[in-house]
Each structure stands twice: as structure tokens, then as C-alpha cells.
Amino acid sequence: MKMPFPVTYRELWVPGHINGTQLAPFKAAAHPLTLTGARLGTTADGVKFIRGANSEISLGVIHNSQAQLWISLRFKLNQTFAAASATAYLWTKRVDADNRLELYLDTADGMITLQHREAAVTLFTIKSVAASWTGGTWYHVLFSISNTAGARLIANNAAAVTNADLTAAPAGGAIIVGDQAVAGAVGISGIITDIIMGTDNLTATEEDDLYRGDPPNDAVHVYTCDEGRGTTANDRGSGANNGTLGSAASWAFGQVRQSVLSLDGINDYARQTANIQIDNNMTLVYVAKWKCSNPSGLMRHAYWRIGGTGFNRIIISHSGGSLSVLVGGAAVSGSSSLSAPTIDDYSILLVTTSPTLESTYLNGTLVSSAAIDRMLPNLGELAIGDQANAPNGEASFNKVLMAADIEGVFTAKQALSYSRWLRDIFNLPISI
Amino acid sequence: MSINDTRLLEELTRDLAAVDQAVNVQPELKQVVFTGNLSNAGTATLVALDALGGTMRNVKVKVWVSGATAGLGITPSWFMTSNTNPVTFVQQTVPNLGAQHALAAAAIEEYANLGDIPEGLQAEFRMASNGNDSGLTYEAYVTYEQ
Numbered sequence: 001m002k003m004p005f006p007v008t009y010r011e012l013w014v015p016g017h018i019n020g021t022q023l024a025p026f027k028a029a030a031h032p033l034t035l036t037g038a039r040l041g042t043t044a045d046g047v048k049f050i051r052g053a054n055s056e057i058s059l060g061v062i063h064n065s066q067a068q069l070w071i072s073l074r075f076k077l078n079q080t081f082a083a084a085s086a087t088a089y090l091w092t093k094r095v096d097a098d099n100r101l102e103l104y105l106d107t108a109d110g111m112i113t114l115q116h117r118e119a120a121v122t123l124f125t126i127k128s129v130a131a132s133w134t135g136g137t138w139y140h141v142l143f144s145i146s147n148t149a150g151a152r153l154i155a156n157n158a159a160a161v162t163n164a165d166l167t168a169a170p171a172g173g174a175i176i177v178g179d180q181a182v183a184g185a186v187g188i189s190g191i192i193t194d195i196i197m198g199t200d201n202l203t204a205t206e207e208d209d210l211y212r213g214d215p216p217n218d219a220v221h222v223y224t225c226d227e228g229r230g231t232t233a234n235d236r237g238s239g240a241n242n243g244t245l246g247s248a249a250s251w252a253f254g255q256v257r258q259s260v261l262s263l264d265g266i267n268d269y270a271r272q273t274a275n276i277q278i279d280n281n282m283t284l285v286y287v288a289k290w291k292c293s294n295p296s297g298l299m300r301h302a303y304w305r306i307g308g309t310g311f312n313r314i315i316i317s318h319s320g321g322s323l324s325v326l327v328g329g330a331a332v333s334g335s336s337s338l339s340a341p342t343i344d345d346y347s348i349l350l351v352t353t354s355p356t357l358e359s360t361y362l363n364g365t366l367v368s369s370a371a372i373d374r375m376l377p378n379l380g381e382l383a384i385g386d387q388a389n390a391p392n393g394e395a396s397f398n399k400v401l402m403a404a405d406i407e408g409v410f411t412a413k414q415a416l417s418y419s420r421w422l423r424d425i426f427n428l429p430i431s432i
Numbered sequence: 433m434s435i436n437d438t439r440l441l442e443e444l445t446r447d448l449a450a451v452d453q454a455v456n457v458q459p460e461l462k463q464v465v466f467t468g469n470l471s472n473a474g475t476a477t478l479v480a481l482d483a484l485g486g487t488m489r490n491v492k493v494k495v496w497v498s499g500a501t502a503g504l505g506i507t508p509s510w511f512m513t514s515n516t517n518p519v520t521f522v523q524q525t526v527p528n529l530g531a532q533h534a535l536a537a538a539a540i541e542e543y544a545n546l547g548d549i550p551e552g553l554q555a556e557f558r559m560a561s562n563g564n565d566s567g568l569t570y571e572a573y574v575t576y577e578q
Contacts, residue, residue, distance in 0.1 A: 002460070017464045019480035019556075024466040028573065032467060042484055228484070230519035257552075258485040426485070 004417040008407040010277050011382075013270075015040055015259040015400065023261065023270055033270040037236070038385055041262025041399060042228030043289055044251045045344070046074070046193025049178040051088065054246035055187055056179035057233050059221070062241055063093070063199070066169040070144035071103075071197050072210040073177070074343075077190035079135040083110040088188040089180040090141070095173040102180065103143055105133065105188070114143045114153045116167060124163035128155035135190075138344065140211050142202075145169060149201045157211040182246060191252045194291070195223040196237075205296055213292030213343050214299060214318075215265045217393045222264050226399060227251065236264035255429050256346065258401055260289065261384060265299075265397030269385035277405070278304050278314070278380040279353070280329070280372075283415075285404040286316055286349040287422055290341040291397040294321045301396040302403060303388040306380035313380075313388070314351060314358075325351055327358035327372050334370025336360040346401075346428045348419045352409045364419030364432040366412055401426055459489060459577035466574065470497065470559065472566040475509075479557035479572050483549040488576040491546040493557050497539050498569045505533060505562040510546055512555040521556055549576075 009026065013033055017024040018040040023033040049055045063069055071091060081088065087107040094100035098120035106113040110131035116123040133139060142154040151163040177195060179187025196210065198219045206216045215222055222237040228251045233243035261270055286302050299318040306312035311328020318324075323340035326333060338360065341347050350361040359369045381388045384403055385396040402422070410418065420432050466479050479493055495508075508529050511521035528545055549555045557572065 016482040016485065017466070017480070018482070019466055019468075019477060022466065022468065024464050024479075026465075027463050028465050030465070032465075040482060229513075232519075259482045 004421050005414065007418070010282070010405040010407055012402075012404040014402050015261045018261070031272045031275055033272050033382075033384065035270050036391070037268035038261055038263050038270045041224065041226040041260045042251075042253075043256040043258045043260055043399060043401070044226050044228040044253050046191040046225040046252050047178065047233065047245060048191050048250050048252035049187050049189060050248055051185065051187050051189040052248045053183045053185045055248035056182060056184070056246045057177040057223075057243040057249060058182060058246065059175040059177065059241060059243045061172060061174045062239075063169050063175070065171045066199060067147040068145070068199050068201055069169050069197070070142065070200075070202055071195070072140070072142045072215075073192055073195045074138055074140050075188065075190055075192045076138045077133055077135045077188060079189065080133065081105050081110060081135075082132040083108065085110065087186065089178075089184065089186055090188060090192065091175070091177050092180050093170050093173050093175045094181065095170050099170050100173065101145065101169055103141065104180075112141055112153065112155050114151065116145065116151065116165065118167055118170065123167050124151055124165045126151060126153045126161045126163050128153065128161065129158055130155055142207060142210055144202065146201050154207060154211075157208065160207075177243070178249060193225040195221070195225065197221040197239075209295045209297060212295040213265070213397055214295030214297055215397065217266050217395070219266060222266060224262055224264060226260065226262050228253070236268070237266065256289070256427055258426055260399035260401055263385040263396050263398055263400070265291070265395050267386075267391070267393055267395055269383050269391050269395065271381070271383045271388070271391065273381045274379060276304065276380045276382045278306050278312075278375065279377065280355045280374055281407070281409060282353055283406040283408065283410045284314060284351040284353075285402060285406065287400070287402040287426065288347065289399040289401065290345045290347060291343055291399065292318060293342045294318065294323070294340050296321050298394040299396050300383070300386050300394045301398055303383045303386070304380060305382070305388040306376050306378045307389060308376050308378065310376065312375045314353065316349060316351070317394075325349070325358070325360045325368070327351065327353055327370070329373035329375045332371060332373040334358045334372045336368030336370055338362055338367055346430055348422050348428070348430065350410060350415050350419065352415070354409045361410075361412075361415040361419065363430050364416040366415070461575060461577055464574045466572040468570060470561055470568045470570055473561065473563040475558050475560040477556050477558050478570055479574055480554070481549055481556075481574070481576075482554045483551055485551075486578055487551045488549040488578050491549060491555070491574065491576045493543045493546060494573045495541045495543070495559070496571045496573075497541070506541075507560040508541070508543055509558045509560070510555065511558060512549065513553045515552065518552070521554070
């Protein structure tokens, strides 16, 4: 599709050109990004289940007798679930009917239910307060067992429902997502994604941040469910325990079907450590599917840096519960706070740097400007997904569709026109 | 309708914009540069392309090798996934991809007419060598229309 006006790219990266640990740039004399953990993904929303035989993700027999285990996931049902809807399983670790830990939507009352049975004794049954789940709406659920903190169930960041039982996880049985068993056919009809698991006690901040799409850096299993192809759900965490999709499970795509740079929110990034031209005469582009919504901690989504004394950097990040764009010259920095996207929103961010002003455009609209001064004249470095000069786990969880550095400062009209063009190129559900 | 009512004008403008876009939908030529090291007495993947967002048409690859030594034999190959097996790369028959042959020093090899990568599929351009290429770098210039 024809560009709305001539553009000179200094750097341009789109994820359809990832070869192993390199994201190749468009055109010669531009610079590749080296990937650490980051990899090719897609805009898939998650894994789709049809409440039929072999419609599940099997994670294998893991965490037998695990003393502490927490699981976070997001789900969206095809139809509204309430009391009298058929019981639908979301997650199980099940040896048999008498030895199991299971999370399910209960036909008796419509509530999300966490139940643990050992040796035919029901140790606990805890339930959400909410008793109805609207079809087509995303929900988050976090549940855990612990030999010191007991059992907890948090549905969509409501108050935790607890039980004092300290029993470890079942001593056997595969972990199944989306159904009760491999041939169960009693699972959900809908989508599950962002399955994150750990083996410690979560703090209150970590619990809240999981709801907001920021996994703790010590998460053991992170299934981003964005592969979009094949039958493997890759484990991006330290556990390295890939899951297998059953033959009746598939990848769910919405309106957007694109390659992305997939980040795990723990320690992934893409980086170029030198030769990135950064100055007061450019327009930076960041197009992404957002996977977080105002987490409390630091998440560096994109970070351009010259180094030396002073600021000399452009940072798109979440910090302290808000999204901001920071642009700094040698001595003066300007910061724009943005109305943060919610999880699974797409957005087009343009940041312009002139000798005295930075301007931030969100989906074609100027949202903020701030005074800056001149940056040190030097070549710099860039990281997508973490801090540029020293990646340290301030990691983004986003799906990045494009990043670019453009020569010159876009006017407001150019920003609007270019944003519309990007929206059409990627077929994004954004009103501009 | 008053003189200040611009609804009809706005409607006409939107229609014109839609027509303009439809008329001007045409593929653009894109160029990507991959760099890396050859694999000593093995096969390296020089280029990897993902056409999830749309068909990549008329893919062409040109490879520059930093300093092929005498006796270096290379064998280029083109692999692609399929709709029925979207994660398995299968070698494609490409008439003009040569069999194993020697490179002169600092050689440029041009591989035209690799064809299209249909929407949703992935492809890789690989190069096998029979040795004597430890430390050799490559630059692969890929053009396609999309």
C-alpha cells in the first residue's frame, strides 16, 4: 500500500525477518537487532478450546507434591456462563477423581471454583464471589496452594478467597489446561492465554501485577500462547517445559494476523548496542499489542540511549502504575504521561524530537509535548523490551509489530496520516 | 440542509479516499539485509522470512560472502512450510538454484526467482558448505514485493 508521503527511515524493523537471534533490518546500512530470549510470535489471542475430546494443552506430569504452586491465566468464553451452564474445566492436575487439584466453572452456582481432593477427602473448595462470566469478555484468575500460606483464589482482581489448608499438590497426574483430561470433553469453549506458573508464595504486589500483565521475574513457567502455528505452546520461563496442544485445540486470531516480536515479560529483549543515530531531528515509531495495563513495577517497552552525562535518551515505559514517554537531552528532560492501553489493545506510538521539544502521538493524536534540550551528538544504542545499556529484567510483555527511527520531525498532519497508513497496513482495530 | 451542513461533503471525501486507496493498492518493493557467519562444514540458515501478514511475491536473494577460499563448495537451498504443516520446513525445487559449486574470493551469488511465499507460510534460504569457511561472514540482500 502506497505510503502517504515520502519517508526516510534510519532504521526499520518488522518481525517477519527474524532469523534465529537476529531481527534483520530493512535496507542496507541499517542495523540488526540481536535477540535475547525474544523470538518470533504472532498476534494470536491465545489457544482456542471447543469443549471436545483432545481440546486441551497438556503440560505433562510436573510439580508432583509441589509444596507451593501458583497459576495465573486469562480466559474468554464463547458464551456467557452462569449457574446451570455445564461445568467447564479451566485447569487441572488430576491423578483420578479422588486425587486432584482443579479449577473449573461450576454448574451449581456459576462460580469459578478451586477444589483439592486427596485420598478421597475434599481438602477445600473455594469459590469466586462472581457467579456469571460474560461471553466475549476477558477475565483473569489467579490461584495458589502453599504449605505456609494456604490456598488462595482471586478472580479478576477481586478480594482473595482463602482456605487454611497446607497440603501440597497431587503426587501425580498431568497438568491439563482447558479441560479436565486429555479426552475429557468437559473443558471450556473459549480461549485461554498468558498461562504463568510459579513455585513460591506471591506478594500482594505480585498478585496485583499478574492481573495487570506483569509476571514476576522468578516465574517458572510462562506460556504466552502466541505461537499461532503448530502444536507446541512454548514455555518461556526457567522451567522450559513446553506444552502440547491436543488435536482439537487451535490458535485463536482476532482481526489482526501479523508476525510480532514476542517478549516474555521476564528477561527477553532485542538490542543493538551501537551505531543507532539518535538526535533532535527524528520521529520514533513503536507499534504494539499491549499485554500489560498499568503494572506497579518498571517495564521498559522501548529504550533509545546515547549515554554519557545527562539524559540523552528516549524511553517508553510503565513506571509506578502509569505509562510515560521520557525524552531527555543533555540537561533537560521532558516526560509525557499517556492514557495507558489496556491488555490486548493495539496502539501506534510516534515520538518526535526537535531541538527544544518532544511530542508524543498516540494513534495519530497529539497527546503530550514537553520541553527538552539538545542531546549529545553521538551514536547510541536501542533495546526493545528492556533497558538499553544494561538489560536488567525491567522487561516488557508486549507483542511488537514494528519499531522504526525516521529522519525528521513529523508534523501533526504527518503523524495522523502516517498513523492511519500503519493502521491500514497492519489492519489494526484502532479508530483514527 | 443549511449552508453550514458539511455532512454531504464529508461523505464524498470519505468515498474519494476509499476509491483512491483501492486504486493505489499496489505492492511495494522491500529490501531486507541479513548478516551472519557461515557454518564451517555445515548448513547455515542465511535468511528467514514469515509471510503471516501477507504474501511475499517474487522473492530474490543475493548473497555476498566475505572471502571464499579455494575449494569451498557451497550448496544453496530454499525451504518453505505449508498450510498442512505450518512448522515443518520442506525443501523446494528451484530450477535455477545451482548444485554444489566453488566460490571465488569475496564472491557474490545471486539467486533470482525463488517465487512467492504465500500468506501464512514461512521460508528459509540455507547454504551448506563443505568446509574451509570458518570465520567467513555473509550478507544476504533479500527483495520481495508486498
